[in-house]
Amino acid sequence: MRLESSRRRLLASAITAITLLLIVGIRLVGRAESKASQNGTSHNGTSARADDTTQEKIARAMSAGPDNISKSARIIDKDEQGKKVILREGSNGFTCMPGNPNVIGDPPMCADAASMQWASDFSAHKPKPTNTVPGITYMLAGATQRSDSDPYDKTSPPITVGPHWMIIWPFDPKASGLPTTHRDTGAYIMWAGSPYAHVHVMGQP
Numbered sequence: 001m002r003l004e005s006s007r008r009r010l011l012a013s014a015i016t017a018i019t020l021l022l023i024v025g026i027r028l029v030g031r032a033e034s035k036a037s038q039n040g041t042s043h044n045g046t047s048a049r050a051d052d053t054t055q056e057k058i059a060r061a062m063s064a065g066p067d068n069i070s071k072s073a074r075i076i077d078k079d080e081q082g083k084k085v086i087l088r089e090g091s092n093g094f095t096c097m098p099g100n101p102n103v104i105g106d107p108p109m110c111a112d113a114a115s116m117q118w119a120s121d122f123s124a125h126k127p128k129p130t131n132t133v134p135g136i137t138y139m140l141a142g143a144t145q146r147s148d149s150d151p152y153d154k155t156s157p158p159i160t161v162g163p164h165w166m167i168i169w170p171f172d173p174k175a176s177g178l179p180t181t182h183r184d185t186g187a188y189i190m191w192a193g194s195p196y197a198h199v200h201v202m203g204q205p
Contacts, residue, residue, distance in 0.1 A: 052098070058087055061096035065110030065138040066205060069094050073110055104158045107143035112136050115168045118196075122151065128170075128195035135168035140204060148182045151191045166190075167199040 052060075057077055062070035074090030077098055090096075096110040111119065115135030122129065140163045147153035162184060173180050173192050178199065180192040187201045 054087055057098040060098040060101075060108050060141070061087070061110070063141040064099075064108035065094065065096055065140060069138070070096050070110055104144045104146060107139050108141045109143075110138040111168075115166075118168045118198075122196055125152075129168075131168065137166045137168055138205070139164055139166070148180070148188075148190050149192070151194055151196045161200075162202060163204060164200050164202045165205050166201065169199070170195060170197045171199050172197075 058075050061075045061077075062073075064070065065073060069092065072090055072092040073094035073096040074086070075088040075096045075098075077085045077087055079085050087098075094110050094112055095116055097108065099108045100106040112135050114131040114133050115137040117131040118129040118135055119137075121131075139161070142163055143161045144158045145161060146156045146158060148159070150156075159182065161182075171178065171189050173189050176189070176199075179188045180190075181188060182190075183202065185202050187199055189197055190200050191197045
């Protein structure tokens with residue numbers, strides 16, 4: 001009887017230990033998948049954006065601009081190494097990009113040549129943009145961003161911005177009379193006081 005009772009206790013202890021290991025393993029896997037999702041990657045380690053078809057990316061890119069602009073715009077994307085990929089050639093001087101819905105600050109957009117130069121300078125952290133004329137950028141599918149005041153903020157909670165378009169030029173709030181805080185209607189200056197200040201115009205053009 002004592003031997004049988006000991007066997008039962010050992011069996012119960014073993015089952016309890018296995019159950020605990022399974023629970024811990026499931027939680028660790030869940031956390032890893034959640035972290036991958038937040039980083040814009042799926043469970044197999046590839047970018048979530050890579051799962052989209054070319055046509056889905058083109059459609060998302062075109063949703064950023066007015067129909068009469070996006071239908072003839074060049075459409076580009078980036079591969080896993082960050083290199084430019086041409087999805088469709090264009091003829092009107094605008095470039096549309098699908099962005100990545102899983103990355104804050106990477107929305108679909110359509111931009112003219114001056115805006116593309118501005119964006120390139122911004123990405124390279126140049127002291128100031130080098131475009132010599134104002135640019136026009138459309139984000140009619142909406143966007144997310146971190147800050148209305150700090151161009152390189154990477155930590156603040158994301159801000160959801162509705163459909164809007166932008167005049168890419170360093171407007172002065174005092175001279176223009178435009179506000180510098182986020183609003184859902186009208187226009188305001190984003191990143192005022194920095195070389196990368198520009199005007200947000202909320203809504204459709």
